[in-house]
Amino acid sequence: MPAADQPQAPPERRPYIRDTEENRREALIEAMQDLVAEGGPQAATVRAIAARAGVTPGLIRHYFGSKDELVRASYTALMDGMTDHGAAALAQAGEDPAERLAVFVASSLRPPVLDPRAAGLWAGYLHRVQGDPALLSQHETSYLRYRDRLQDLIEALSRDRTPGQSRREAIACNAVIDGLWLEGSVLGERFAPGELVRIGLRSVGAIIGVDLMQYGTAVPELGPEGKAP
Numbered sequence: 001m002p003a004a005d006q007p008q009a010p011p012e013r014r015p016y017i018r019d020t021e022e023n024r025r026e027a028l029i030e031a032m033q034d035l036v037a038e039g040g041p042q043a044a045t046v047r048a049i050a051a052r053a054g055v056t057p058g059l060i061r062h063y064f065g066s067k068d069e070l071v072r073a074s075y076t077a078l079m080d081g082m083t084d085h086g087a088a089a090l091a092q093a094g095e096d097p098a099e100r101l102a103v104f105v106a107s108s109l110r111p112p113v114l115d116p117r118a119a120g121l122w123a124g125y126l127h128r129v130q131g132d133p134a135l136l137s138q139h140e141t142s143y144l145r146y147r148d149r150l151q152d153l154i155e156a157l158s159r160d161r162t163p164g165q166s167r168r169e170a171i172a173c174n175a176v177i178d179g180l181w182l183e184g185s186v187l188g189e190r191f192a193p194g195e196l197v198r199i200g201l202r203s204v205g206a207i208i209g210v211d212l213m214q215y216g217t218a219v220p221e222l223g224p225e226g227k228a229p
Helices: 021-039 046-053 058-064 067-090 097-107 116-126 133-155 165-186 195-208
Strands: none
Touching: 021 046, 021 058, 021 067, 021 116, 046 058, 046 067, 058 067, 067 097, 067 116, 067 133, 097 133, 097 195, 116 165, 133 165, 165 195
């Protein structure tokens, strides 16, 4: 048969598997994220998402109501997932409030949170935020979820403070962490191992007036004695 008459292979598709509703939702979110990471938001068509997840296109509407709702769920999963890594790290931390803050900050500045794919996804979704009020609202919710957790850790420190001080400090610390996360995710090879964790801890410590560089046992990037260079 001539090459021009060769039948075209169908798009790659995961095999159909009977599964729970929660697993189906997660598969659609993962498919959405994979496609955005590989080809930008324009690559994440309904048909491509369904094919990647191994489901029919109609299931997107069944589980999410619309593609826009799937976009919002995918963005929420990305952002809240990064916050959840910090919460998981706190479960292994001690009772010292400053140590717990150091552990939370450090967890935001190393893999798996520090991740080129996550930064690409974040950028891919962010361009839609101003044009989608519901996505903007979800962005605010995810932002506040992380910032409020940071503020709670700051407020737990034993020190005098003025009204509203912890909120202002949390905003400033969050901005520092965000910037380091983005640069470290995009240009990770430009930094020495653990360098961003150390910069983050010094910077956050300077903002709140607390030494966060002494917790080498809880933060491996500081070394066993802390006070890493």
